[in-house]
Amino acid sequence: MRCKKYSKKLLNRHIDNDLNEIKKADIDKHLKSCADCQSYIAEIKKIGVLLKTGLKPARRDLNNIPEGLWEKIETKLEITDGDIHLRRVKFITLRKLWVPLAAAAAAIILIVGGLGRNGNEFNADEYVSEQLDYIYGDKPMVSENYLNEDSNGTVIDMVIKGEL
Amino acid sequence: MINDKIIVAAADGDRQAFSKIYEEFNDMVWGLALKFTENTQVAEDGAAEIFVKLYKKIDKFDFRSSFKTWLYRFSVNTLLNFLEKEKRRYTARISDEMAEEGSPQAAQKKTDDKVLVRTLLSRIKPGEREIMILREIEGRSYKEIAEITGMKLGTVKTNIYRARESLRKVYKEETA
Numbered sequence: 614m615r616c617k618k619y620s621k622k623l624l625n626r627h628i629d630n631d632l633n634e635i636k637k638a639d640i641d642k643h644l645k646s647c648a649d650c651q652s653y654i655a656e657i658k659k660i661g662v663l664l665k666t667g668l669k670p671a672r673r674d675l676n677n678i679p680e681g682l683w684e685k686i687e688t689k690l691e692i693t694d695g696d697i698h699l700r701r702v703k704f705i706t707l708r709k710l711w712v713p714l715a716a717a718a719a720a721i722i723l724i725v726g727g728l729g730r731n732g733n734e735f736n737a738d739e740y741v742s743e744q745l746d747y748i749y750g751d752k753p754m755v756s757e758n759y760l761n762e763d764s765n766g767t768v769i770d771m772v773i774k775g776e777l
Numbered sequence: 778m779i780n781d782k783i784i785v786a787a788a789d790g791d792r793q794a795f796s797k798i799y800e801e802f803n804d805m806v807w808g809l810a811l812k813f814t815e816n817t818q819v820a821e822d823g824a825a826e827i828f829v830k831l832y833k834k835i836d837k838f839d840f841r842s843s844f845k846t847w848l849y850r851f852s853v854n855t856l857l858n859f860l861e862k863e864k865r866r867y868t869a870r871i872s873d874e875m876a877e878e879g880s881p882q883a884a885q886k887k888t889d890d891k892v893l894v895r896t897l898l899s900r901i902k903p904g905e906r907e908i909m910i911l912r913e914i915e916g917r918s919y920k921e922i923a924e925i926t927g928m929k930l931g932t933v934k935t936n937i938y939r940a941r942e943s944l945r946k947v948y949k950e951e952t953a
């Protein structure tokens with residue numbers, strides 16, 4: 614491309630309708646008299662159309678989710694009790710309304726310290742800082758009902774009873 | 778409908794809750810897998826990979842965006858990693874298919890286009906491929922692409938322009 618009036622990046626933004634009216638009109642006016650910029654835009658658009666038509670999945674494929682896909686997935690679902698335990702701790706500590714901040718932080722360090730000694734690839738520091746990020750965040754993480762309905766986890770019980 | 782409670786239950790290892798998530802989003806995931814892999818067999822493996830990985834990583838969802846947006850991004854990234862990992866097998870399958878398509882009937886323009894697009898996409902970087910799929914095929918706006926990929930808006934604009942330039946270059950080579 615020989616014409617240097619507008620950058621290629623700007624011409625691409627023009628293609629995607631990402632410019633204000635004034636700039637857009639400016640470029641449109643230029644395009645009327647510049648074969649060079651015109652052919653650049655036409656080329657980019659042509660490749661765009663090619664991608665769209667060439668990669669569009671056939672309707673029959675789209676509507677045909679393979680039979681047995683869920684069964685295939687289900688046999689591979691794996692999660693360890695250890696993971697679940699960690700997640701419970703995480704979800705509880707995220708609920709800052711339920712657990713006062715200081716107590717929560719203390720609880721995390723306590724719990725994580727304990728787990729960290731037994732776990733294999735567990736990075737306690739990383740975990741704690743991740744948790745603290747969430748606690749300082751704005752949104753409560755779980756619905757109010759979750760804790761009330763789940764009475765299996767010992768950690769959950771301890772938090773509810775205020776032991777942690 | 779998927780609510781926070783179902784997500785938390787799935788994170789707690791509840792398979793029934795997880796199957797509800799599958800029911801709600803398998804259309805979206807399947808469509809994405811088809812677009813990225815361009816082959817129903819590879820798409821099936823890709824879609825399975827997304828859900829298997831989702832079961833393990835669902836606790837990474839932080840409830841800050843909608844679950845759908847988060848899952849869309851998670852799926853795109855999982856597919857890209859999956860294709861990178863399966864590159865050899867994937868490329869072999871595609872070339873088998875291309876050989877089949879090399880029959881006399883394959884003179885049709887549609888088939889030619891499909892073959893050309895696969896070649897073009899295989900010759901640009903994975904990141905460029907992702908952004909082109911989102912922009913040209915999915916028709917996502919710059920803002921949506923920024924949300925899905927986590928890139929800044931300015932970066933999206935630059936990357937789209939660069940990806941198109943790469944495509945233009947390989948297009949010229951392939952059609953010369």
Ligand SMILES: [Zn+2]
Binds near residue numbers: 616619643
């Ligand atoms: Zn010009």
